Amino acid sequence: MSEILPLTRVAYQAQQAALRWSLVAAHYGLRPLLRHDRRPTERDARSLRRRLNQLFAQDLANVEAGAYPAELLFQLPVREYLWSLPELVAELPRMAWRAKRGAVRELPPDVDLGLYPDYFRRNFHWQTDGYLSARSAKLYDLGVEFLFLGTADVMRRQVLPPLTRFSREAPGPKRVLDVAAGTGRTLYQMTLAMPEHTYTGVDLSPYYIARAEELLAGRNVSLVVDNAERLPFPDASFDAISSVFLFHELPRRARRNVLAEMRRTLAPGGLLVLEDSAQLNDAPELETFLVNFGRDMNEPFFLDYLGDSMEGLAEEQGLRVERVEPSFLSKVVVARAPL
Numbered sequence: 454m455s456e457i458l459p460l461t462r463v464a465y466q467a468q469q470a471a472l473r474w475s476l477v478a479a480h481y482g483l484r485p486l487l488r489h490d491r492r493p494t495e496r497d498a499r500s501l502r503r504r505l506n507q508l509f510a511q512d513l514a515n516v517e518a519g520a521y522p523a524e525l526l527f528q529l530p531v532r533e534y535l536w537s538l539p540e541l542v543a544e545l546p547r548m549a550w551r552a553k554r555g556a557v558r559e560l561p562p563d564v565d566l567g568l569y570p571d572y573f574r575r576n577f578h579w580q581t582d583g584y585l586s587a588r589s590a591k592l593y594d595l596g597v598e599f600l601f602l603g604t605a606d607v608m609r610r611q612v613l614p615p616l617t618r619f620s621r622e623a624p625g626p627k628r629v630l631d632v633a634a635g636t637g638r639t640l641y642q643m644t645l646a647m648p649e650h651t652y653t654g655v656d657l658s659p660y661y662i663a664r665a666e667e668l669l670a671g672r673n674v675s676l677v678v679d680n681a682e683r684l685p686f687p688d689a690s691f692d693a694i695s696s697v698f699l700f701h702e703l704p705r706r707a708r709r710n711v712l713a714e715m716r717r718t719l720a721p722g723g724l725l726v727l728e729d730s731a732q733l734n735d736a737p738e739l740e741t742f743l744v745n746f747g748r749d750m751n752e753p754f755f756l757d758y759l760g761d762s763m764e765g766l767a768e769e770q771g772l773r774v775e776r777v778e779p780s781f782l783s784k785v786v787v788a789r790a791p792l
C-alpha cells in the first residue's frame with residue numbers, strides 16, 4: 454500500500470479537469486464529422502460522467518494499492534502534445550471532408566497494400582493515411598487523447614493491476630506480450646510500473662512500431678511488425694499477454710484468429726488481459742454513445758463487436774474468465790489459461 458499525498462491528489466484532479474475541459478471545448482471542431490443519429494439524453498450523459506469519475510477514482514485507488522507508481526498519473530508528454538496540436542487541428546477539416554464524402558480508404562499511394570488484410574486498409578477514425586504513415590503515427594496519441602477527453606492513457610493503464618497481481622503470485626521476471634502495441638503507450642506504462650519483466654510488442658503497422666521504438670528506446674522491449682492473426686512466436690512463449698483497443702477494429706473471423714493465437718502462445722496458467730470498448734452486455738447504459746461511435750467514426754466492425762462479447766471469445770478458446778471490470782468507455786477482461 455502506498456498512500457497518495459493530498460497534494461498529489463489535488464494535482465491529479467486539476468490535471469484531469471484541465472485536460473477534460475480543454476478537450477470538451479476542442480470537440481466542437483469535431484461536430485461536422487458527426488451525424489449523431491441518436492442524440493444522447495441527460496440520462497446518457499449522467500451515466501458517462503459516473504463512469505468517468507469511477508475511472509479516476511480507480512486510477513488513484515490502483516496507486517494506493519501499489520498496482521503502479523504515482524509517477525504514472527503524470528506521464529503524459531504534455532509539451533510534445535502541445536507542439537503537435539496545430540497539426541492535429543489542421544487535420545480536422547480533412548477528416549470532416551473525408552467523412553462527408555464517405556471516403557473510407559484514402560491510403561498513401563506509395564504503400565504496398567497487398568501486405569495487409571482487407572479490413573486493415575482503411576482510414577479508421579477518418580485519420581489521414583489510416584495506420585500507414587509516419588505522420589499518422591506521430592499524431593495518433595494526441596488524436597486518441599482528444600477523442601477520449603484525455604482519458605486514453607488512464608484507460609490503457611487499467612490493464613496493469615491484473616498484471617501486478619499476477620507478478621506477485623510468483624515473483625521473478627515474466628515474459629509479457631502486448632498485441633497491437635501501436636505507438637507503445639501501454640508498454641511504456643508497463644515498463645515504468647514493472648521494469649523487471651521482459652516485454653515484446655507486435656503490431657501490423659511498421660510506422661506505429663517505428664514510433665514505439667522511439668518511445669521505448671533503452672527499455673527491456675522487443676518490437677515486431679506482424680499480423681496478430683498468425684503471431685511469429687512458438688507455442689507457450691509468454692507468461693502474460695495484453696491487448697488494448699484492438700478487437701473493435703477486427704471483423705468477427707479475425708477476432709477469433711487473434712484470440713486463438715493468444716491462447717496458443719500463452720504458457721499454461723498464463724494471464725490474458727484484454728481491454729477494449731465496453732459492449733452492450735456489460736454497459737447497456739452507454740448504448741447511445743457506443744452506437745454513435747460505430748456509425749460516425751469509420752469503424753465498420755464496431756457494431757458487430759458490440760454484440761460479440763470479449764469474455765465469450767476468451768471462453769471459446771478454453772480460457773477461464775476471472776474478472777470483467779469497467780474502465781470508462783472500455784472494459785478490462787482478465788482470463789487465465791488452464792495449467
Ligand SMILES: C[S@@+](CC[C@H](N)C(=O)[O-])C[C@H]1O[C@@H](n2cnc3c(N)ncnc32)[C@H](O)[C@@H]1O
Nearest residue numbers: 584633634635656657658661679680681697698
Ligand atoms: C486502435 S489502435 C490501438 C493501438 C494501441 N494498443 C493503443 O492503445 O493505442 C489499433 C492497433 O491495432 C493494430 N492492428 C490492427 N489489426 C492488426 C492485426 N491484424 N495484427 C496486428 N496489429 C493490428 C493497428 O496497426 C493499430 O496500431
